Amino acid sequence: MKIRQATADDADELIRLRAVMLRTFSTENWNDDWHASARETLCRRLGAVEPTLAAFVAEAPEGSGLAACAVGAIEERLGNPSNPDGRVGYVFNVSTEPALRRRGYSRACMEALLQWFRDQGVRAVDLRASPDGESLYASLGFVRTSEPGMRLRL
Numbered sequence: 001m002k003i004r005q006a007t008a009d010d011a012d013e014l015i016r017l018r019a020v021m022l023r024t025f026s027t028e029n030w031n032d033d034w035h036a037s038a039r040e041t042l043c044r045r046l047g048a049v050e051p052t053l054a055a056f057v058a059e060a061p062e063g064s065g066l067a068a069c070a071v072g073a074i075e076e077r078l079g080n081p082s083n084p085d086g087r088v089g090y091v092f093n094v095s096t097e098p099a100l101r102r103r104g105y106s107r108a109c110m111e112a113l114l115q116w117f118r119d120q121g122v123r124a125v126d127l128r129a130s131p132d133g134e135s136l137y138a139s140l141g142f143v144r145t146s147e148p149g150m151r152l153r154l
Contacts, residue, residue, distance in 0.1 A: 003108045005116070006055035006069065008043040013066040014055055014093070015039060021095035024130060045073075056112035058105040060097065068096040068105035070113040074122055082124070089117040089125035094133060107136060114140065 006014060015038050023030070045053040055071040071093035079086040091113065096106045117125055128149070129137050 001103075001105065001108055002059050003056055003112050004059070005112070006046060006057045006071075008046050010055065010057055010066065011039045011042040011046070013057070014042055014069055014071065017066060017069045017095040017097070018071075018093050020098065021093060021130075024132070054113060054116045055093075056109045056116070058109055060100065066097070067100045067103075068094075068109050070094045070106065070109035072113050072117065072125070074117070074120060085121070085123075087120070087122050089120075089122040091125060091127035094127075094136075106133070107140075110136065110140060 015035055018038065019032075042053075042055075045051065046055065052075075053071070053073045055069055057066045058068040059065075060067045070091065072089050072091040075088050075090055077083075077086040077088055091110070094106050094110060114125065125142075127137060127142065129142070
């Protein structure tokens with residue numbers, strides 16, 4: 001299994017895998033209007049001099065496309081007693097090609113992403129877990145928090 005850090009050349013495959021992940025949550029009002037914006041963001045941020053976004057990918061065993069990915073970003077918030085510099089990692093896209101699941105691809109991508117966060121000095125990493133991914137994240141040390149999440153769409 002080959003795991004590597006993604007580049008802008010992987011943008012289309014990262015978008016394809018993101019769509020695989022997003023479709024597990026909802027297909028209501030599905031559209032592909034987000035692809036161009038996501039591609040621009042990936043190309044710009046994956047090639048940044050001081051990257052605050054990283055993606056790690058597993059290449060498909062047949063050599064055509066990607067089998068899986070884990071994408072995350074570093075956010076800079078105000079410090080607090082448990083995280084003085086306020087840097088927080090956020091994992092927002094872990095996805096595996098459906099035919100290639102349960103082979104360790106997402107785990108390997110997540111382990112590489114978590115190491116990248118450590119190398120960047122990040123002390124805390126957040127994510128939202130789907131029921132399918134929760135056991136993987138728990139095995140990597142993630143725990144449920146008591147903080148309720150809320151969102152306002154503007």
